[in-house]
Amino acid sequence: xxxxxxxxxxxxxxxxxxxxxxxxxxxxxxxxxxxxxxxxxxxxxxxxxxxxxxxxxxxxxxxxxxxxxxxxxxxxxxxxxxxxxxxxxxxxxxxxxxxxxxxxxxxxxxxxxxxxxxxxxxxxxxxxxxxxxxxxxxxxxxxxxxxxxxxxxxxxxxxxxxxxxxxxxxxxxxxxxxxxxxxxxxxxxxxxxxxxxxxxxxxxxxxxxxxxxxxxxxxxxxxxxxxxxxxxxxxxxxxxxxxxxxxxxxxxxxxxxxxxxxxxxxxxxxxxxxxxxxxxxxxxxxxxxxxxxxxxxxxxxxxxxxxxxxxxxxxxxxxxxxxxxxxxxxxxxxxxxxxxxxxxxx
Amino acid sequence: xxxxxxxxxxxxxxxxxxxxxxxxxxxxxxxxxxxxxxxxxxxxxxxxxxxxxxxxxxxxxxxxxxxxxxxxxxxxxxxxxxxxxxxxxxxxxxxxxxxxxxxxxxxxxxxxxxxxxxxxxxxxxxxxxxxxxxxxxxxxxxxxxxxxxxxxxxxxxxxxxxxxxxxxxxxxxxxxxxxxxxxxxxxxxxxxxxxxxxxxxxxxxxxxxxxxxxxxxxxxxxxxxxxxxxxxxxxxxxxxxxxxxxxxxxxxxxxxxxxxxxxxxxxxxxxxxxxxxxxxxxxxxxxxxxxxxxxxxxxxxxxxxxxxxxxxxxxxxxxxxxxxxxxxxxxxxxxxxxxxxxxxxxxx
Numbered sequence: 216x217x218x219x220x221x222x223x224x225x226x227x228x229x230x231x232x233x234x235x236x237x238x239x240x241x242x243x244x245x246x247x248x249x250x251x252x253x254x255x256x257x258x259x260x261x262x263x264x265x266x267x268x269x270x271x272x273x274x275x276x277x278x279x280x281x282x283x284x285x286x287x288x289x290x291x292x293x294x295x296x297x298x299x300x301x302x303x304x305x306x307x308x309x310x311x312x313x314x315x316x317x318x319x320x321x322x323x324x325x326x327x328x329x330x331x332x333x334x335x336x337x338x339x340x341x342x343x344x345x346x347x348x349x350x351x352x353x354x355x356x357x358x359x360x361x362x363x364x365x366x367x368x369x370x371x372x373x374x375x376x377x378x379x380x381x382x383x384x385x386x387x388x389x390x391x392x393x394x395x396x397x398x399x400x401x402x403x404x405x406x407x408x409x410x411x412x413x414x415x416x417x418x419x420x421x422x423x424x425x426x427x428x429x430x431x432x433x434x435x436x437x438x439x440x441x442x443x444x445x446x447x448x449x450x451x452x453x454x455x456x457x458x459x460x461x462x463x464x465x466x467x468x469x470x471x472x473x474x475x476x477x478x479x480x481x482x483x484x485x486x487x488x489x490x491x492x493x494x495x496x497x498x499x500x501x502x503x504x505x506x507x508x509x510x511x512x513x514x515x516x517x518x519x520x521x522x523x524x525x526x527x528x529x530x531x532x533x534x535x536x537x538x539x540x541x542x543x544x545x546x547x548x549x550x551x552x553x554x555x556x557x558x559x560x561x
Numbered sequence: 562x563x564x565x566x567x568x569x570x571x572x573x574x575x576x577x578x579x580x581x582x583x584x585x586x587x588x589x590x591x592x593x594x595x596x597x598x599x600x601x602x603x604x605x606x607x608x609x610x611x612x613x614x615x616x617x618x619x620x621x622x623x624x625x626x627x628x629x630x631x632x633x634x635x636x637x638x639x640x641x642x643x644x645x646x647x648x649x650x651x652x653x654x655x656x657x658x659x660x661x662x663x664x665x666x667x668x669x670x671x672x673x674x675x676x677x678x679x680x681x682x683x684x685x686x687x688x689x690x691x692x693x694x695x696x697x698x699x700x701x702x703x704x705x706x707x708x709x710x711x712x713x714x715x716x717x718x719x720x721x722x723x724x725x726x727x728x729x730x731x732x733x734x735x736x737x738x739x740x741x742x743x744x745x746x747x748x749x750x751x752x753x754x755x756x757x758x759x760x761x762x763x764x765x766x767x768x769x770x771x772x773x774x775x776x777x778x779x780x781x782x783x784x785x786x787x788x789x790x791x792x793x794x795x796x797x798x799x800x801x802x803x804x805x806x807x808x809x810x811x812x813x814x815x816x817x818x819x820x821x822x823x824x825x826x827x828x829x830x831x832x833x834x835x836x837x838x839x840x841x842x843x844x845x846x847x848x849x850x851x852x853x854x855x856x857x858x859x860x861x862x863x864x865x866x867x868x869x870x871x872x873x874x875x876x877x878x879x880x881x882x883x884x885x886x887x888x889x890x891x892x893x894x895x896x897x898x899x900x901x902x903x904x905x906x907x908x909x
Contacts, residue, residue: 240654240655240658240687241684241685241686241687244685247681247684247685248685251681251684255670255672340668340669340670340671341664341666341667341668341669342668342669342670343668344634344662344664344665344667345662345664345667345668345669345682345726345729346685347634348632348634348657348660348662348664349657349682349685349686349733350654350655350657350658350685350686350687350733351654351657351685352654558629558635559629559634559635560625560626560629560665
């Protein structure tokens with residue numbers, strides 16, 4: 216009977232082969248988690264999807280934008296911002312084949328794809344209790360997964376932008392100006408925030424919704440409503456609340472303002488607004504339909520054929536950028552709080 | 562009814578220990594409430610270095626909740642806990658660095674190998690690369706998974722996963738292991754292996770183990786001390802003998818094998834056995850077997866009775882074939898403890 220051998224005394228210490236001596240509590244658990252997640256992402260199916268989607272984005276200028284720029288280039292000598300046309304020109308019949316609008320549509324999906332099962336996936340596999348029982352802060356889990364998702368998408372995005380730029384420089388012989396490079400960088404940064412917003416939203420879903428399939432579906436629905444139908448919904452609400460009474464500026468203004476207000480909560484519109492202003496310093500309404508108030512203002516205020524400098528463009532869309540950042544932070548904080556308050560057990 | 566009355570769990574003290582030995586787990590009035598439901602009700606617990614402590618209770622009795630509070634993964638509503646002398650609510654990372662935890666229904670990343678899964682845990686615990694590899698090899702050897710270490714975990718059987726789970730809890734070099742239902746859903750042979758492993762670990766590494774289970778026999782076979790849990794309360798804790806004293810019916814049983822077939826002989830044997838001092842009752846086998854049950858009262862007279870039975874049976878030529886004490890089964894103790902705690906509660 217083992218019970219009779221009960222010892223309440225300290226057992227003799229184990230052999231001093233101490234692998235654990237002087238081991239501090241790891242400082243950055245999120246880095247270990249991010250590294251592991253990144254490794255997982257790179258060999259995952261969704262990474263293939265990411266490569267294919269953004270690869271498509273890279274391919275479009277080869278077929279559409281390049282031709283147009285070629286025909287445009289001779290008469291455009293001395294014109295500024297030709298380089299950016301690589302990202303904003305395309306087949307006018309298929310606007311989604313333009314690099315910038317394509318990214319605007321695809322970025323949310325990518326963000327969701329890399330986070331919709333972040334927490335509930337661990338829960339389903341039964342690895343979450345084991346993970347949080349390690350000496351890390353609980354938010355390390357969220358942070359690490361967010362960083363890994365953002366990193367993997369941005370790496371591919373930057374690679375694609377570099378590819379398109381290289382193609383433009385080598386094959387078409389157009390060299391970007393400093394201003395254009397800055398605009399591209401600003402665009403990538405804003406895109407990073409936008410992807411981050413959807414990543415954070417996906418994380419929130421993965422914390423709150425217990426089943427990965429459900430959270431994917433909800434995320435997809437949100438993308439459909441906010442990105443595909445965003446502008447339509449803003450129009451609809453504005454029209455219902457404050458119908459047009461006449462055609463003068465004074466009469467149209469209330470509705471426009473309301474529409475602007477609603478739009479400022481719609482991430483898709485915010486992002487395309489910023490993109491259009493950042494990548495179209497010349498903003499000729501004939502190049503693209505003014506899809507937003509910000510663009511319309513820029514278009515209305517411009518003296519024909521002048522080009523805004525980047526700081527002017529940034530100034531113009533600063534509120535939108537701040538709104539995007541605020542939405543991202545909001546989503547992330549919501550995911551964070553929900554996760555911190557959640558019980559670990561299934 | 563025994564003279565020992567059910568004492569409310571709160572006034573109980575663990576087995577006598579020298580004062581200097583600091584418990585690895587100590588709780589006082591630890592309570593966890595979910596809304597109206599009290600999952601853990603003012604728990605007083607002490608687990609000492611070098612012992613295996615078994616938390617015994619039905620599913621939903623509050624075992625897992627208790628464990629989560631000890632790891633700082635769930636905040637107590639009231640009371641306090643010290644694990645390795647640290648409060649898990651305030652220093653969860655330091656506690657989790659020193660405590661290996663095997664969760665109930667442990668899971669692994671199926672597309673990674675066992676070794677990779679352990680490596681991840683080692684990295685999260687801040688082990689340097691070389692130290693991590695050495696530690697991983699060592700724990701894999703200990704749980705007997707060295708051969709399969711580089712296969713993907715999704716190809717593992719349930720028992721292998723469980724053993725990998727123990728390796729995972731060990732890889733950080735813990736001073737305390739907390740195992741939640743370590744033997745659930747494992748075949749009997751696997752259970753024996755795991756229990757042997759646990760005993761060896763305590764012996765080799767000198768660590769303490771807190772394990773929870775709803776399987777009485779396992780707890781009985783491996784634990785030094787046992788705490789019986791019922792709807793959030795610890796209704797008794799101590800060694801099996803102590804629990805038997807408190808919750809037994811005040812008798813002990815000796816099984817005596819007598820190779821007798823003649824009814825007259827059987828009657829004679831009965832009379833002889835009944836004459837031995839301390840024997841309360843003798844039950845002859847009714848199934849044609851040879852296992853007699855000799856009921857002894859008080860229970861501590863049991864050893865003396867056994868000697869007497871041996872001497873008498875040889876002297877009287879009763880054909881003695883076996884003689885062994887029947888250990889009070891935890892099953893009975895558990896049932897009595899639950900019954901009494903229910904009575905105590907309905908009175909209060």
